[in-house]
Amino acid sequence: MTTVDGLASSRRVSVTPGVRAAGPDARSQRERDIRDETAGFSFESKYARVCEKHFDASDIVRADVCTVNGDIVSLPRERPRLVEDAVPRIFEGLPSYLSKPKQRSRATKGPPLKRPxxxxxxxxxxxxxxxxxxxxxxxxxxxxxxxxxxxxxxxxxxxxxxxxxxxxxxxxxxxxxxxxxxxxxxxxxxxxxxxxxxxxxxxxxxxxxxxxxxxxxxxxxxxxxxxxxxxxxxxxxxxxxxxxxxxxxxxxxxxxxxxxxxxxxxxxxxxxxxxxxxxxxxxxxxxxxxxxxxxxxxxxxxxxxxxxxxxxxxxxxxxxxxxDPPHIFKCIRNNLLKAGKFLLPGDKEVQHSHFEALLDYEEQQAGLRAVPKLTKAHISPNAFQKLSVRLAVQIDTLAVLFDDILLEPAECMQDMIHPESTRDCILDYLGGYVAKKFAKISCKDCLQTLRSNSREPTALTQIKTRGFLQVPSEKLLRLLQIVEEHVEMCTVDKIACASVYMNIVENILLDDRTSSASVGCGSHFVSTTAEVVHFFIKCRLHFFTREQNKLFRAGGRRLSCPAKGGRKPGT
Known part of the structure; x- marks a missing residue:
């Protein structure tokens, strides 16, 4: 390091060998080097420009933190800033005691003298x-x-x-x-x-x-x-x-x-x-x-x-x-309970008695229900159940059973005998579900025996399918009808013991109609029929246990469970 004495001043200026004195061009070059070196941001004032790597992380404020209603909310800043007493301390080549971050005040270990x-x-x-x-x-x-x-x-x-x-x-x-x-x-x-x-x-x-x-x-x-x-x-x-x-x-x-x-x-x-x-x-x-x-x-x-x-x-x-939309649903339900009917545009109406008749009919069915989620709490709620938004929304939409019908309200018609029974409609709907579950079988001939491309679906399938279910074949429907009869015989009218599955399978094998209702091709009809029967019985037993648990929770009467006997299918 050499020194150069100024002629017009008594100050001594240190100059590094090989480096020219700082002029306007050299200062501009240093500023460009600093900008190129720091990929992030830098802090500059009227006299100096310092990049972020020379500051401790605690000296840089990158987000504003506040407490709103007891919760800590952090709002990121578009441009970070320094704290008031921030000083650049991190430089290469400086002694360690100059590069250490500043000491922070230590928290007291003892409890405060007074409560906050x-x-x-x-x-x-x-x-x-x-x-x-x-x-x-x-x-x-x-x-x-x-x-x-x-x-x-x-x-x-x-x-x-x-x-x-x-x-x-x-x-x-x-x-x-x-x-x-x-x-x-x-x-x-x-x-x-x-x-x-x-x-x-x-x-x-x-x-x-x-x-x-x-x-x-x-x-x-x-x-x-x-x-x-x-x-x-x-x-x-x-x-x-x-x-x-x-x-x-x-x-x-x-x-x-x-x-x-x-x-x-x-x-x-x-x-x-x-x-x-x-x-x-x-x-x-x-x-x-x-x-x-x-x-x-x-x-x-x-x-x-x-x-x-x-x-x-x-x-x-x-x-x-x-x-508030939840209160709108409850107001619609309460008006339906109070007035007995709800008016729709065009002099159309929805009557509360329709829901009561549907629930009475569903409770009389042998576990095979079209609206399994409909309960008495939806039709006649008590004071606490009236506060439930879930029950109000479900009764207003009826668990999406009649969504497509409610979009175009029809006139209130008198009771009539429909050509399709409710039980057949539900079995047709479940048959489409079974056909969809077996859509990935490798044998295409077996697949053709499970679904039909010519038969029209029933009304229930058209309402609830949403375009995903398939139309079951006549053979599959006959097989499911046979299985359903034996399921009802062993679960509803007779028993619900631990061996109920084997009792159902045994009765199906002894039924003379089973051989003519098998599904699948000539090579796989035994395995395909067995898999379909097993899947359908499993689904029906899930339905049965769910209905029984509802009765237990409501304090209902438990069904008897004799060892043998019961009515025969079709009697």
Whole structure:
């Protein structure tokens, strides 16, 4: 290393041999080398540019992490940044004590002296100071000022409903600025639930919690009433996996529809000022919710149908009002139970007596049912079963049995004798299922004896096939009819003992009709017939055990199991 004394200065400049003094061209070349060397990003200031490999991983912030409604949400940043006290420390050739990452503060091993205390926001002050007409930044500043009036409650003793505080709302606003617009679109949901009456004292301001509290909308006569319901507002992004509570209000009974409408508008304004794009609101079909939506301009009247209302912050936009679909299914079912019929367009109707007659007929069948999922809970549910969405959806669609028919409702016809018996229709449907299961057999001649290309399928097969089942051949149908008779004889009218399978097979072999109903080609008719019989008996025994288990769970009578005897097929 040599030194060169400057003539006009007393400073000494170190120059490495073989390297020219740094000029404008050399500086530009170094910058290009740094850019080529670092495939990732680099941090630059007015005077220097340093790539990421010279910083410790803890000095680089690649995502903004926050807690929303108790859940940790990570929002990736488009461009990473450094922490405030970050210093480049990793350089090749430097001593180890200069290249070590900075020391972090050690966590104390002992327990804290006091239990942690969490902030309990004052919703009244937050809503009261919210100005609908103010700008977004001004609105947030006003709301933040009210945070000084928030009290503190013991984290282990706190029982109040946790809602979005002013600081959380401000953090959500800052995070939403850096995400895509698709992630900002959300739906505002609100619902009311019954809670147990309970009073608590907040020691910070000695406020009595548990009374009716609807912010500035609380009537003077309701302030002394004990709350037994809570009205909760929360929003959820369409493309996000998280939700955030906006507010919770204590009420005595159902909140008035006019008050709910005002709270809806205030929530939309606060969320819009925080950067959230509210596209729709959704709720159940209760009386107060219908009244609130009607006051906002939503109407279900056939003369003036309106499913949206004007956005309070932008008159050029509308907000869609959506009733929760599960409650729609339950309302349809409850109306069917109450009125006995449900009207369809074109003066068509669906009667409740049709479902009752179908269930009575199905229960009389010998385990071979067209609608095996239909139960008494669907037809005559009790108070708790009426709350089940699954039962309401199944009775409205009848387990997709009549999906194609419901698309084109027919007239209500009188009872008639159909040329095809229900038992034959079910066997034809099961025969198509058997033919499909044996579609991969290697012998094409055997396959031709299982299915038919000329015979038309029965009505049940046309409804439930959805294009996947095949039409069974006449031989296969005759074989299944014989097997079904012996299955019914050994399971329904006679026994259900451990050797039921062998009893069925023995009776089939002794039946004179079996030899003329065999399926398969001349070389494989024995093995093919045996496999078909085994598969069908296995399916039928599964049906039988399922029906028996339903009877056991319902406290039904168990069938007898004698050793021998019973009626003969066809008698």
């Amino acid at each position: 205390r969490e902030l309990s926001p004052d919703c009244d002050a937050t809503v009261a100071n919210a100005d609908v007409s103010s700008a977004a930044d001004k609105e947030i500043e006003d709301v933040v000022r009210t945070e000084n009036r928030n009290g503190y409650a013991d984290a282990e003793c706190q029982t109040e409903v946790t809602v979005c505080s002013a600081s959380e709302l401000q953090r959500v606003k800052a995070q939403l600025r850096s995400v895509k617009q698709q992630l900002q679109s959300c739906v505002l949901m609100f619902d009311e639930m019954s809670v147990r009456k309970s009073l608590h004292v907040r020691e910070s301001d000695m406020a009595l919690l548990g009374k009716v509290d609807l912010a500035e909308h609380t009537k003077p006569t309701d302030q002394v009433k004990d709350g037994d319901h809570v009205l909760v507002f929360l929003f959820r992004p369409f493309l996000g996996g998280w939700s955030q509570t906006v507010g919770a209000f204590c009420t005595s009974g159902a909140a008035p529809g006019s008050t709910v409408a005002k709270l809806i508008l205030q929530c939309i304004v606060l969320l819009s000022n925080a950067g959230v794009i509210v596209e729709a609101v959704t709720c159940d079909n209760s009386t107060s919710n219908r009244s609130a939506l009607n006051s906002l301009g939503v109407s279900g009247d056939v003369t003036r149908v309106s499913t949206s209302f004007e956005h309070p912050c932008d008159s050029s936009k509308v907000i869609q009002a959506i009733i």
